[in-house]
Amino acid sequence: MSAATTTPNPQNRAGMLLSKGALYVICTVLALLFLFPIAWTFMSSVKPPAEASASPPTFLPSRVTFDNYFKLNDYGAGVQQYLFNSVGVAVMTVIGTIVLSTLAGFGFSRFSFRGKNVLFVMILATLMIPFQSILIPLFLILTNLKLHNTLFGLALVYITFQLPFGVFIMRNTFDTVPREIEEAALLDGCSSLTMLYRVMLTIVRPGIITVGIYAFLNAWNEFLAALIFMTRESMFTLPILLVTVRSGYYGAIDWGALQAGVTITIIPCVVIFLLLQRYYMRGLMGGALKG
Amino acid sequence: MTAITSEPRISKVEMARQRFRKQYTGLLFVLPASIFTIIFFIIPLIMTMFMSLHNWPLIGERSYTGLENYSRLLSDQQFWDSLAFTTRYTLLITPIIFILAFILAQLVNLPLRGVGFFRTAYFLPVVIGLGTSSLLWVWLLNDRIGLFNALLLSLGIIERPIVWLADPQYVMPAIIVSVVWKTVGFTMILLLTGMQAIPDELYDAAMVDGAGYLARIRYIMLPLLRRTFALALILSVIGSYLGFDQFFIMTRGGPQNSTISVVYWIYTNSFTYFKMGYGAALSIVLLVILAILSVIQLRLLRDETEF
Numbered sequence: 273m274s275a276a277t278t279t280p281n282p283q284n285r286a287g288m289l290l291s292k293g294a295l296y297v298i299c300t301v302l303a304l305l306f307l308f309p310i311a312w313t314f315m316s317s318v319k320p321p322a323e324a325s326a327s328p329p330t331f332l333p334s335r336v337t338f339d340n341y342f343k344l345n346d347y348g349a350g351v352q353q354y355l356f357n358s359v360g361v362a363v364m365t366v367i368g369t370i371v372l373s374t375l376a377g378f379g380f381s382r383f384s385f386r387g388k389n390v391l392f393v394m395i396l397a398t399l400m401i402p403f404q405s406i407l408i409p410l411f412l413i414l415t416n417l418k419l420h421n422t423l424f425g426l427a428l429v430y431i432t433f434q435l436p437f438g439v440f441i442m443r444n445t446f447d448t449v450p451r452e453i454e455e456a457a458l459l460d461g462c463s464s465l466t467m468l469y470r471v472m473l474t475i476v477r478p479g480i481i482t483v484g485i486y487a488f489l490n491a492w493n494e495f496l497a498a499l500i501f502m503t504r505e506s507m508f509t510l511p512i513l514l515v516t517v518r519s520g521y522y523g524a525i526d527w528g529a530l531q532a533g534v535t536i537t538i539i540p541c542v543v544i545f546l547l548l549q550r551y552y553m554r555g556l557m558g559g560a561l562k563g
Numbered sequence: 564m565t566a567i568t569s570e571p572r573i574s575k576v577e578m579a580r581q582r583f584r585k586q587y588t589g590l591l592f593v594l595p596a597s598i599f600t601i602i603f604f605i606i607p608l609i610m611t612m613f614m615s616l617h618n619w620p621l622i623g624e625r626s627y628t629g630l631e632n633y634s635r636l637l638s639d640q641q642f643w644d645s646l647a648f649t650t651r652y653t654l655l656i657t658p659i660i661f662i663l664a665f666i667l668a669q670l671v672n673l674p675l676r677g678v679g680f681f682r683t684a685y686f687l688p689v690v691i692g693l694g695t696s697s698l699l700w701v702w703l704l705n706d707r708i709g710l711f712n713a714l715l716l717s718l719g720i721i722e723r724p725i726v727w728l729a730d731p732q733y734v735m736p737a738i739i740v741s742v743v744w745k746t747v748g749f750t751m752i753l754l755l756t757g758m759q760a761i762p763d764e765l766y767d768a769a770m771v772d773g774a775g776y777l778a779r780i781r782y783i784m785l786p787l788l789r790r791t792f793a794l795a796l797i798l799s800v801i802g803s804y805l806g807f808d809q810f811f812i813m814t815r816g817g818p819q820n821s822t823i824s825v826v827y828w829i830y831t832n833s834f835t836y837f838k839m840g841y842g843a844a845l846s847i848v849l850l851v852i853l854a855i856l857s858v859i860q861l862r863l864l865r866d867e868t869e870f
Contacts, residue, residue: 295670296675299681302681306684306688306744307687308710310687327707375593378592380592380593384589394605402805404807405846405850406604406607408611408842409614410607411833413602429603431599493692493695496808511698531702534699538695
């Protein structure tokens, strides 16, 4: 991000109205407001179960235990199964989106062929149509292909939803690579595919990482399609399992288990974002400003 | 192509062959993505239109009914209630998101040490799923063990715990607080990007002319941010109109069916009642509404002067 590198004239910013100390206080209080719910869930998930649903609530656990995580196993097929489902769908979505977006991005950037613009516009235009409006026929299509209640079927749908963003980012990334590089590779006798594989992929890696992060987060977090396509309990993804936990057994909600489940679902998103923030923001800028 | 033309010996036939191969190769590269889009997006979209003209139960005979689904929709009270609720929700949450996001963007645009940390902190909830954050807030808003009530009680703002998600009076503000927490960082980053694209010289010039801080925001920043605002507005309004997770998880449409959004009503008809033809008709109507909203908002974008 260019944000860190610019040194703006302080007089042009809100800094004029308030002293530096006051601004720090405001910023810190706001940061606490945003981070506290997440921190408190993490804290509560390692409390002893009784403490996790104590009234009035406590902040720090009296002792650290993972009982709440084990209690998640009481739901359906056990938490490992749901973790496996979520990871499986997310990994397939990431790989599929990266492969299809890179191939298409390369094709749209480097070749001219009949129907190129039509196909490009077709893929990008799906961005403007909310996927919520096509879920009914998608459900029927997946059922007919015997792909409903399968991780593969859900991943196919997620890959398609990611394509407009992925193809757009990868096309732009390839556009920034100078043609001389591939011409040199072609003269050396590489075929298009070997050249893409050997030469280009190292150069466009940032774009690939960006596309991968968005594919992961969307597949991991998506709720409505997973709710509709995964009707068999053993095939639920984590967010759908959590709704089962939230509904409770016999009307009583196990808050400790819910907090543990929420924590498991949040952690991968937070870790990936913090590690790869630069690439995430790139996607936001590239996707938002040019789109 | 340039690589080929640089060698003069190659015959015209050979060049044509190469061009054909190049054309063919390009198509091959984009084919997988195109096929996915056709099978899992274009065909379902056409099917939605087709299904909306049919009585289409999950099991059993389906029959062509023409525009009957659409005429039924006109007298479907819950559809109108849902549309009114979704519109009210969007009208309430959009200004809150924009005002907060603008203030946050101003703050994280300050030349303060450690401002990167604040930026990350405000943005962090965006990467959590809306479903997951809704579950988190079900707990925070709980009347017995939730933090929200505990906090308000200890500050003396309320006297007894409020059952936020079951009280018709408080359910809307409660949901809005949770969704703002999760999404405001996104609008903040969009606005921040727009703010950083404005050259400092413009502010400096205005300052020489004696414009104060607020005047500079009013006459320089806001007009130049118009394009960014329009984009952020479209994304935010569409997101609110498509709201489902927060209502399904936090309230299950209650209390007294007062928080059933349009997508929620489509979901209920299609996958609880399995009236898929009717669900398809509702989907098409939602698409049309969103298209109209986007066109209206795009007008804001269009009459903007370049800078």
